[in-house]
Amino acid sequence: MTDHKGKQIALAVFLTASLVTALGCSKTTNLAAPNTNYRSVQDDLGREVRLPQKVQRAISLAPNITEMVFAVGAGDRLVGDTTYCNYPEAAKSIQKVGDTLTPNMETIVALKPDIVLVSTASQLETFTHTLEQNSIAVYISNPHSIDEVFKSMRELGEIFGTRDQVESSISKLRERVQRVSRDRRPSDRPPKVFLQISEEPLFTIGRDSFLTEIIKNAGGESVTKDVPGGYPKLSKETALVLNPDVIILSDSSDNRAPGDAFKSSPAVKNGRILRVNADVLSRPGPRSVDALEQVSAFLRPRETNKTVSVPE
């Protein structure tokens, strides 16, 4: 009996000792890191993020961030991304670390990244804490408009040290945005656009969605632009009185056709339905410019073509 108890005590002492050592170690590595090899940047939440001078290994936890990292010429430094990351083609073959909301912490740590790029602040505190204990920086990038995408791309260029490539790809994108606004004809009554994210239940975009602004810049007006929130579930009664001229469908498996509430709207009567790839539409990133161009081309008055499907 006493022998058994002795073993237990020994085990407890051992465990406590190793725990203390482990904690002590992690603390010393953090403090002893030589300052000259590190620099500090500010992320979209205003947090100071300490980074190694040269970022060699990065993990992206959002598909739009992955697209931006590739666009700034640092795709080859991504060592991990999410199951949602399917563009560009090279993003598919990168090691998957889970999806955006439930990344696998063990996989992330095992990949030894210098930085983890995150789009959402959810569960951030525990997440950041664990990663920073392992000397992994967490950087939040959360653009909400095409201008903010450019800003985020510039910041990513700072992080990866690819400034030249960033400027050239931003100026190309900016040129396309300017062409859209040049082609836009001033109109007293811009076409009323309803963007349907899913048919059942009926989800759409609200005041806080970046797509509301994209529709405006494309020469239209979102009929749900005053509805609070980013992606509200909309009353079908209200949907019925919106009478949109154009319906944009975010092309996905649960969103094949406009909801029944629109069957007598001008959009359905005149067949003015535009399907846009759901990834292109929903990710604030470089391809948001594609979305802008597609919507603007469809809204331009001289366009008489009916349903247009743009696969990519």
Next chain:
Amino acid sequence: MRSRSKFAVFLVVLLVAVLILAATLGSERLSFFDLSDQQRSILFDIRLPRVFLAACVGASLAASGAGLQALLRNPLAEPYLLGVSNGAALGTMLSFVLFENLEFARPLMAFAGAVAATIVVYQMAKSRAGMTVERLVLSGVIVTTFLSSIIVLFTSLLDAAKLRSFTFWLLGDLSQATRNGVYLCFGAAVIGTVILASQARALNLMMIGERDALDFGVEVGRVRLLVFGAGALLVGASVAASGSVGYVGLVVPHIVRLASGSDNRSVIPFSALAGASFVVLADLIARVAIAPRELPVGAITALIGAPLFIYLLRRS
């Protein structure tokens, strides 16, 4: 007896009043004396089907709760606790995955799921010594949690676009009301409630004790089968139409019993009437509270149900 018929009149008047209120209010204002085509469409294609569906779902869930509580002599007995709802939910989910475009597959699969869950629970609860209520409730809890984990597994494996409609549907959502859905749910509500009410006298005797009921000539096995069958029908139809609207089967029969005693001949039909009013009212709040956006009705039933229940329990 007189107070009971007064209560019946009160419940009918309440239901009619609530139905009228729910038909008049919505995210769009209607001028009832001069309806345009569009307004007629709002009223007849969108609002009224939804209001009637809410009534049928509420009546079904409350009646099945009343029946199961009487049968199991357990105030906690409820379609959710016994795994019936989750069986129906899993059935509906499978029909989404397997037969995406077949509208009629959903209620059938939901009913099949409800029946399957009921049979499993029933078989688990049976032992050589006969079935005890404790064993039954325990089996129900186990099956419920097991089915929940399968549902969670499914939602994790499905792609993101489908996930959104599922998670919303799991919280209870009446916005997908169609006329066919209303007819189906109405039929199930009437048939199920009539079957339950027809067993009310036997259930009264069984509440005293199953031995005593046997002495009075009640065929206990047959009553069990009918009550479980009617419960599965009611719950299957409701879940297929609206997902999981919680709290109704638990709270409504209790309130009815507090108000009118525990004679099942009145508890079962009264619960159906009160349940209909309850869910119509809850869905009205879900529709108009933050219009033109909508809330999930399941959250509202829980928000109203729990405090109301505590108040009535304390007062009595």
